[in-house]
Amino acid sequence: MKLETKEDYRQLMLQLLDPLKPLYSKGCARLHLGDSGVTYPEVSMEMEAFSRPLWALVPLWLGGGKGFEEIYVTGLRNGTDPLHCEYWGGFNDYDQRFVEMAAIASGLIFTPEKLWEPLEEREKDNLAKWLYGINEHIIPDCNWQFFMILVNVALQKLGCPYSKEKLISGLDKIESYYIGDGWYRDGGSSQKDYYISFAMHYYGLLYSAAMEEEDPKRCIQFKERAKIFAGDFIYWFDENGAALPFGRSLAYRFGEAAFWSAYLFAGLDDIPAGVIKGILSRHLNWWLDQKIFDRDGVLTIGYSYPNLIMAERYNAPGSPYWGMKTLLCLGLPDNHPFWTAKAEPLPTLDSKKALKQADMLMQRIGGDVIAYPAGVCEKYGHGHVPEKYSKFAYSTRFGFSVARSQIILHENAPDSSLAFVIDGDDYVFVRKYSDRYEVLEDRVISSWHPFPGISVTTTIIPKEYGHLRIHEIESQYDCTAYDCGFSVKKFTKEYEQRAEGTAAAVSNEEQSCQVTGAGPGAAGFVIESDPNTNVLYPNAAIPAVSYRIKKGETIRLETQVKSSVR
Known part of the structure; x- marks a missing residue:
């Protein structure tokens, strides 16, 4: 697929998300994509499937595109209404719904005119109270801290009650995970995998784009670390567009390249836009050549073909749509150099x-x-x-x-x-x-x-x-x-x-x-x-x-x- 212009990338997003339209529930708050099992209940599975497309839709709207707005305003309205039959419900400690709050929070931070302003006051109150729930339960000591951080940033920016204490404690924990040379641990884990790129750095760069005025020192720090990390992470990519199959959560597929979109989104330019465009365009096209969709065009669980054997216990039918984070580049303005740059090959790398x-x-x-x-x-x-x-x-x-x-x-x-x-x-x-x-x-x-x-x-x-x-x-x-x-x-x-x-x-x-x-x-x-x-x-x-x-x-x-x- 030609991936040169902003419109090309928008068409790719529509190719990925349009097959979901007939599958949203009547109240638009649930999305049922399959019947395989996972470690959390059906309401969380369907809420996850609803939320993850927002990782591409929010950049689409931010960058001037249109689509899916009515579905998501309606879904937020009903999913957070305790009186509605599609209500997403209250929480338990370590709740999967806390993960999915991050995409909603991102939408409220960067495109409030799409997801917040159309709501009535009672509906805004429902949504804010539902999101605040992440502050009232235990979440894992790992990249999940960023979900709590983003939710509190969104609530703060909207003038709603938020937890300053949780925001600061979450940021302090993220800081404790840093091990030097641009690399983090994912909490207490010793494993170094794609979570360092599409979680630790990705959310740090989102925070940098959102909080540059309120927290400039930390935002600069997140950006500087990402610059260093990029020099190592580029080695994980092949000239043909493939990225290294290694570690867990490979079912997120083209999420492997999400870091590069976040790198651009945060305003970093040490690596030329043409080089990053080459990485992204080759990577996305490599994935389009794989057998990753079902007969209706819905993403499947697996890697280069549908495969439950290799999946983790937390891979639900909607989980692969976390790969939509790679389309954060859609949020770049029309005059960004990325859109006019030619896709360049990888720079010369050490053997x-x-x-x-x-x-x-x-x-x-x-x-x-x-x-x-x-x-x-x-x-x-x-x-x-x-x-x-x-x-x-x-x-x-x-x-x-x-x-x-x-x-x-x-x-x-x-x-x-x-x-x-x-x-x-x-x-x-x-x-x-x-x-x-x-x-x-x-x-x-x-x-x-x-x-x-x-x-x-x-x-x-x-x-x-x-x-x-x-x-x-x-x-x-x-x-x-x-x-x-x-x-x-x-x-x-x-x-x-x-x-x-x-x-x-x-x-x-x-x-x-x-x-x-x-x-x-x-x-x-x-x-x-x-x-x-x-x-x-x-x-x-x-x-x-x-x-x-x-x-x-x-x-x-x-x-x-x-x-x-x-």
Whole structure:
């Protein structure tokens, strides 16, 4: 799709949101998009689906566009009226509806003439009281603090009762999450993923755009940190428009690029508008080429195709519309340089770069972007945590796989992992998290244990052909270890697979991955992954090398992983 002018971007937004119009409830406060389960009740699911399109609609209105105004004024009127059958209700601690308040608050901050002024006094009072509820309950100590911040900013600007105490405490907590070099933690989490870009920085830049007069010092600080972060985050983007599939909440899809729209919206220009336009236009078009819509044009849960296996427990049918945050650029004025700039390619980037605060080493090789993370993550999380954070490598062209089960290799689909199967057992054990790690300029070293009684130290070294893995293993069990390469798409042109001697390879017309091993009992092996385990394609195979591990011995393995894309 041509994405050059403001009108082009508006047409994209309409393409994404127009299919929702017949699905709003009679009172416009609910939006039912599907029947899959999630950790919160139906009223929250439908309120979430109602709210998230506002992340694009508010910029549309701010930038002079029209559409959906009557739906959203009516929805706000009825959803916050305790006497209406579509009332969104009161709250519990940690309520999902607090998340969705942020989009409404953004609309009240930047386009009050669309969402606030058309309301009668009683309706304004209902809305303000409903929003104030976020101040009366417990919210998580993480990016959710920004939802409370934005709500109180909106209430303050509208002259309604707000909590100055909660506003200040929320901002203080956000400040405590900053770890330097442009990076935040997401609350107490050690994981560095897209939440740093589309949550911590995004909302900080929204705050900067809204509160420049009231809180200039903090606004400047948010902007300066975003400038630094941009220099690292640009490494997560491929020349073809794809961004790195890594971490949780990938169902938000093109939300991966939301930071770049917020960067422009906050008035930052260290990176030229043409470069950012190139990132956004290529990224959005990459997503339009994927199979992310159902037959009615509604976004699905999944990544590059509908896929509930890889989803988190908090992914409801309306959740993917958080990706609409990337269209914040629609709020730029007509004369902004972004609209007249030509989409430029990425600037020259280092072939290898250590992102120390992100605990990963990045490599750009032959058109592919590969991240080698240290395996830093929580022991427990929202679903498939080891697969989303602890594999040895993540690629924009090969993606990664999530386990269908921990039983049998083909169900586990352990691409980019060293998978252990203890003799006499069918369970598969991989790196869940690292006990110790070090990210250097040319390698990543981690110590980990897939199972009590098995300890591993792994060194990953990027090479011109891909990467080298060195494993030092001590085991109290006889077992087999499978060192697995990238997943490669099956059922496509020129597909081939082979396993001979100490090597295995899988390839097609666009990809190739070969693994070659050196160690006791090294033998090539191809794992036929279960369908829908890889996030990029529904059918894949994984080249691997199997090794024999003897109880009580210290074993050293070396596996070359050669990968190429066309």
